Amino acid sequence: MSDKKAEAEQPLIDGKGLRTDGRKLDELRPIHLEVGNLSRADGSAYIEHGRNKIVAAVYGPRELHPRHLAQSDRALLRVIYRMATFSVSDRKRPAPSRREHEISMVLRQALEPMLFLKMYPRAAIDVFIQVLEADGGSRCASATVAALALADAGIPMRGLVAGVAAGKIDGKIAVDLSDIEDKIGDADVPTVMAPERGEITLLQMDGKLTKKELATALQMAEEGIHQIHEMQKEVLLKKYAKIRDQIAEVSPELLEKVEEIKEEKPKEEEPKEEEPKPTRKRTKRTTPAKAEEKTKTTKKTKTPKKKKTESPKETE
Amino acid sequence: MSIYFEQQDIVVPGQLLAEGDYRQGDGAYKEQEQVFAAVIGLAKMKGKTIYVVPLQGQYTPKVRDIVIGKVVEVTLNGWLVDINSPYPAMLPVMHALSRRDATHAKENLRRWYDLGESVVAEIIAADRTRDPLITTRGRGLGKIRGGVLMTITPARVPRLIGRKGSMINMLKSELQTDIVVGQNGVVWMKGSPDRVDITIDAIRQIEREAHTSGLTDRVRETISAKLADMKGEKDE
Numbered sequence: 001m002s003d004k005k006a007e008a009e010q011p012l013i014d015g016k017g018l019r020t021d022g023r024k025l026d027e028l029r030p031i032h033l034e035v036g037n038l039s040r041a042d043g044s045a046y047i048e049h050g051r052n053k054i055v056a057a058v059y060g061p062r063e064l065h066p067r068h069l070a071q072s073d074r075a076l077l078r079v080i081y082r083m084a085t086f087s088v089s090d091r092k093r094p095a096p097s098r099r100e101h102e103i104s105m106v107l108r109q110a111l112e113p114m115l116f117l118k119m120y121p122r123a124a125i126d127v128f129i130q131v132l133e134a135d136g137g138s139r140c141a142s143a144t145v146a147a148l149a150l151a152d153a154g155i156p157m158r159g160l161v162a163g164v165a166a167g168k169i170d171g172k173i174a175v176d177l178s179d180i181e182d183k184i185g186d187a188d189v190p191t192v193m194a195p196e197r198g199e200i201t202l203l204q205m206d207g208k209l210t211k212k213e214l215a216t217a218l219q220m221a222e223e224g225i226h227q228i229h230e231m232q233k234e235v236l237l238k239k240y241a242k243i244r245d246q247i248a249e250v251s252p253e254l255l256e257k258v259e260e261i262k263e264e265k266p267k268e269e270e271p272k273e274e275e276p277k278p279t280r281k282r283t284k285r286t287t288p289a290k291a292e293e294k295t296k297t298t299k300k301t302k303t304p305k306k307k308k309t310e311s312p313k314e315t316e
Numbered sequence: 317m318s319i320y321f322e323q324q325d326i327v328v329p330g331q332l333l334a335e336g337d338y339r340q341g342d343g344a345y346k347e348q349e350q351v352f353a354a355v356i357g358l359a360k361m362k363g364k365t366i367y368v369v370p371l372q373g374q375y376t377p378k379v380r381d382i383v384i385g386k387v388v389e390v391t392l393n394g395w396l397v398d399i400n401s402p403y404p405a406m407l408p409v410m411h412a413l414s415r416r417d418a419t420h421a422k423e424n425l426r427r428w429y430d431l432g433e434s435v436v437a438e439i440i441a442a443d444r445t446r447d448p449l450i451t452t453r454g455r456g457l458g459k460i461r462g463g464v465l466m467t468i469t470p471a472r473v474p475r476l477i478g479r480k481g482s483m484i485n486m487l488k489s490e491l492q493t494d495i496v497v498g499q500n501g502v503v504w505m506k507g508s509p510d511r512v513d514i515t516i517d518a519i520r521q522i523e524r525e526a527h528t529s530g531l532t533d534r535v536r537e538t539i540s541a542k543l544a545d546m547k548g549e550k551d552e
Contacts, residue, residue: 043372061374061402072445075402116345116354120376121444123402151329154372154471156354158345159330196330196352236328236356240371240527 012169012181019181021050025174028164028224033145033235035152043153047145050178051135054142056149057128064124075120079108081142083131103139104129110143110163110192110202116156125155136179137165143192143202148232152239160232161201163192164224166217173213175220189214191221195229198222323360326371326527327353333366341367357471358527371527375401375470375500377448381439382457384465384498385450387429395429397437400467400500403447407437411451434460436496436504456496463494463506466516470501472526476519483522483532490539491515514542 013019023029029050038044041057064070081103085092107129115125127149129142140163147160167177169185182188187207193200209217317336321327331353333344340346343355344366353359357370377383377399385405389396394408409418413428429435429452436457437450452458468476476497477484488495493507493515505515518535525531 042374063402063404120402151356152372154355154357154370154374156343156345157329158347158354159352160328194330196332233328233331237326240326240356243525244528 012185013172019169019174019178021178023176025172026220026223028176028227029178031228031231033148033231035148035235035239041149041153043149043151043155045145045148045152047141047148049135049137049141049144050176051133052131052138052141053133054138054145055130055132056142056145057130058125058146058149058153058155059128060125060153061120061123061155062126064122069124070122073121074117075115075123075125077108077112077115077117077125077127079104079111079127079129079146081107081129081131081139083134083138087131087134103142106202106204107139107142107146110161111146111150113199113201114147114157114159114161114194115150116158119156125150134179136177136182137163137190139202140164140190140192144228144232148236151236159194159196160229161192161194162225162228162232163190163202164221164228165190166221166224168207168209168213168217173216173220175217175224187213187217189217189221191218191225193222193225195222195226319361319366321359324529325359326356327359327368328356329353333359333368334361337364339365341365343368343370369474370471372469373471375399377401377403377405377439377442378499379439379442381499382436382496383439383450383500384434384436384460384496384502384504385500387431387433387435390425390429390431395425397435397450399437399448399450399498400470400502401448405437405439405448405450407435407450407452411440411449411453414453429459434465434504436460436498460504463504464512464516466503466505466519468501468503468519468523469526470499472523473497473499473501475526475531476503476522478532483535486532486536487515487518487539490536490543491518510546514539514546517542 018024032048034046036044037046038057041059043058045056047054061075064076069076081100082096083092083100085094111127127146129146131138143161143163147162150157151160164175165177165188166173166175167181167185167188169177169181171186174181177185177188187205187209189205190202191200192202319334321333327333332350333353334351336349338351340351343353343357344351345354351366353368355368355370356372357368359366359368383399385397385399387395388398388404394406394412397405397407399405409425435452437452438454438457440449440451442448475483484495484497491507491511491514493505493511495515496504503519505512518539521535521538522531
């Protein structure tokens with residue numbers, strides 16, 4: 001970044017139509033995704049998108065503090081985007097900047113429409129996004145990881161979102177701008193979409209584009225988002241498939257047997273409603289509450305018993 | 317009318333599960349005649365209802381669930397209990413003590429349940445507008461004395477219990493350990509220290525492999541291997 005003038009003169013697209021890092025105009029940077037890498041969070045994910053390295057952690061739905069922020073009909077979604085001081089070449093000052101606040105807000109708005117927040121009234125869902133290394137398009141990559149972390153936390157959602165920027169460099173429309181293309185390019189259009197339904201949840205523009213150029217940029221972004229979405233689905237499934245595979249390594253015969261059983265009687269698996277009953281019976285027998293019972297008079301122990309025998313009947 | 321998954325498939329949020337005349341169950345939602353998954357989990361169909369059994373997620377209080385919680389606050393008329401859910405549970409004196417005790421209780425509620433103590437409780441009221449109410453009056457409910465507590469992902473409690481309690485009964489009989497499973501993912505157990513250690517390992521295995529089939533048999537095998545090891549060590 002030392003010599004901006006020299007950079008500005010440097011062409012972003014070479015004679016062969018390739019960009020500074022050797023990509024074609026419609027090519028994404030290499031992306032690597034991980035899920036569930038933080039053990040203390042309810043859900044977490046990690047992305048390497050080009051040289052971006054971002055961790056997302058999701059906590060909740062959990063009790064909301066301070067209480068006065070609670071909404072009586074829905075959960076509160078709080079998103080915090082933070083950049084590490086070492087994430088950029090000139091040390092970033094540690095205090096939250098104007099830019100970080102803005103990105104926190106737009107990311108919240110990008111994720112909010114995808115979540116069924118009404119299932120958890122008065123609660124809070126916290127999303128923390130920590131940028132370890134920034135390389136252009138970090139807000140889009142953040143949306144991609146945040147969606148993964150939310151899914152990993154088991155929060156009910158309409159679907160995943162993924163993001164990628166499109167823009168104009170050297171007069172040509174390209175997808176997934178890198179740091180340098182973002183800085184000295186002509187325009188940058190960060191886009192976050194729900195790929196399954198083609199809904200845009202975040203769209204910003206820095207620079208100038210004609211109506212036609214914007215349309216091509218959006219189309220290219222959409223294609224990129226579809227590619228990222230496939231990777232998202234794959235990594236989510238992989239987390240659980242991996243355990244299945246490990247078991248297969250231990251005893252392939254067992255797994256075969258299991259598969260057979262599964263095919264024969266798929267209905268065998270426990271229906272949800274039946275499960276609480278056995279627990280209740282067991283708890284009655286084994287719980288260490290002798291002292292409690294001793295203090296109660298015979299008359300009074302009868303009342304809860306009666307209630308218990310009656311209540312299951314009502315539901316059956 | 318078409319279905320895009322097989323029973324027990326792992327699905328991700330937003331995945332299209334079926335089109336046409338189907339109903340959405342838990343973990344799924346319907347939009348314009350299309351049923352999608354809302355959470356990551358195992359897709360299942362029962363009749364015309366499609367649902368996704370979650371593999372992750374917080375515990376949502378349901379009436380008549382047995383939960384294990386920790387007293388976090390003593391108030392004037394009861395206790396606040398952390399039941400590992402988005403909402404703290406209220407345990408009013410009325411639902412915790414006998415009437416005779418309740419009249420004396422005003423002096424010092426800590427005599428019965430103090431901060432940090434754990435209780436087995438039943439949920440008696442839970443709705444969207446208020447914090448859930450719990451009771452500790454009833455057989456098997458009350459303060460926990462001794463034993464070991466551990467927490468698992470609440471979404472995997474059904475697997476730990478098994479169909480009609482098959483898994484949990486297997487654990488109890490094989491390991492001769494007392495186990496109480498709270499629907500909120502908190503598990504209490506008491507037995508000889510060696511056996512409790514094996515129980516913890518077994519429960520961790522169940523939690524980790526919750527989405528695979530044939531789990532009960534596999535866990536039984538590991539347990540008997542470990543019990544044999546334990547015996548062998550003692551003989552030496």
